[in-house]
Amino acid sequence: MQFVLLGFSDLPNLQGFLFAVFSVVYIIILIGNFLIILITSMDPALQKPMYFFLANFSTLEICYVSVTIPRILFDIKVEDRSISVMSCATQLCFFLVFGTTECLLLAVMSYDRYVAICNPLHYTLVMNPTKCTYLAMGSWLGGIPVQVGQTCQIFSLHFCNSNKIDHFFCDIPPILKLACEDTSVHELSVYVVMVVAALPFMLVLTSYSKIIATILRLPTAKGRAKAFSTCSSHLLVVVLFYGSATVTYLRPKSMHSPGTDKLLSLFYTIVTPMFNPLIYSLRNKEVIAALKKLFFKA
Template sequence: MTRTKLKSFQQMEDRKNEAKANDSVLVEFILLGFANLPNHQGFLFVIFLVIYMSILVGNGLIMVITKMDPNLQTPMYFFLSHFSFLEICYTSVTLPRMLSNLLTQKRNISFLSCAIQLCFFLILGGTECFLLAVMAYDRYVAICMPLNYPVIMNSKTCVQLVVGSWISAIPVQIAETYQIFSLHFCGSNKLNHFFCDAPPLLKLACGDISINELYSYAGAILFAIPFLLILVSYIKIITTIQKLPSAMGRQKAFSTCSSHLMVVGLFFGSGMISYFLPKSKKSSGIDKILSLIYSTVTPVFNPLIYSLRNKDVIVALKKFILKLS
């Protein structure tokens, strides 16, 4: 009888301890990020500050010159302008917080702030997927159906495609965020990541998370649809380009697509590995590196890729600098 009472008492204590652990985790998470490099926090702050400022300036310049230069008033540059604005929003969800953590050494983030950060990060990431698909479709119509291009890609269609890209990701990603934060988090509240992202959050959840993992995979698969659309578009583009009789024509057609393909490869490549690779085949370190690529490295390289490989953008940029000077 005594043993039974002791066992019941122990079970009650365990439940109380677990409840306390859950309550503490619900208050806040600790973003470890670069905690393993305590002597390099100042250096890392400067590096990421330069990266963030480069993203703001580079993408901001593209937005300005595509708006001001008459030669860039085409659907291709209309989409590029919106893509640059999206990149500024996308990185502003994570980088300012990361910079603050590096500067103040305070790595805690409240449960609500973490949920909001994840929600906006997923929504903007999904928007980027769809907008990249729209840009691929624009190149497909321009190269494969050049005579019908002005009719198909009229201003109304362009606006509808951009609006559709912005709103398509919202319902799915809000639902996914709700699913993740309805989980029970027990034990450690230390998030081995730079910001609140789905894979590291699921690692902290206790109990059966298989349904949530399936939901995350379903969300990721949904955004694999734009990737498939991009793939189909470029298969048709390459087939059409190979049929062009002029070598100069083929080179010009490839040059208009190469920049977009590089951005697609960087963004989708790192994102898919991070979200689709089984847990057993990747470590937290790999997760963190991949997240830096698709959340920071890609946005900082996008203005360089689109400007250095695009003569129209270079000419417009030179005109803009001359006006300023």
């Protein structure tokens, strides 16, 4: 009826340090993304589709990290790492749903940049408020049926090898290791879902190939620099998210080890969300101007 999340129990002398680090990181993520949500809703200069999707992305990042970090802090603080099967399934389901939402939302944001750069005269017509709302809703809701089904499939397994999950949250690879029956079908379903999740990535690549081709055709260096600056931040976030997630889930089973899995998972569940607000704010003049207006207005 219960699992035990081993987390970072193999580092007993660093529990206090880890608690402080994860607390600071969580606060940074919350403050950074909350500020982006605040300025995109209040500043008239940011009432554009690009910043509408950015506000959705920041909201998603808060939800995404809140699935894992509070549980990590709880386990470190109380040193009671037990988690019920239902709680574990719930955590995995939300983690997968929000991860799918991020894939879809990144694809939608790349489409927005494609229309803005490759078809600027029709941008306001194509990316109208109604369409933006539907695209955002589709991103939030699109992954729910698939990931709820996958979670139910995984937790329909019989677990008898052990109840100790050698990870800091309920993730698919360490859970499948505990099953006492053949998991090949479930592992195949993970690959299938990852392939489906790669479809938004294909859309991102297609959008950016056309964006780069359009930018290179611009007559002036200043125009090329301005066009590239509007999408470079998003492209960097895409590379960080998809790169770490792909290495984590598409490695052969023989290459999985608890230490490596934890390190890679830390990167795409915590480190990347911490850098995302910085990437979007420091590389965007309109966001910087809005932040200055928020903090320094008399």
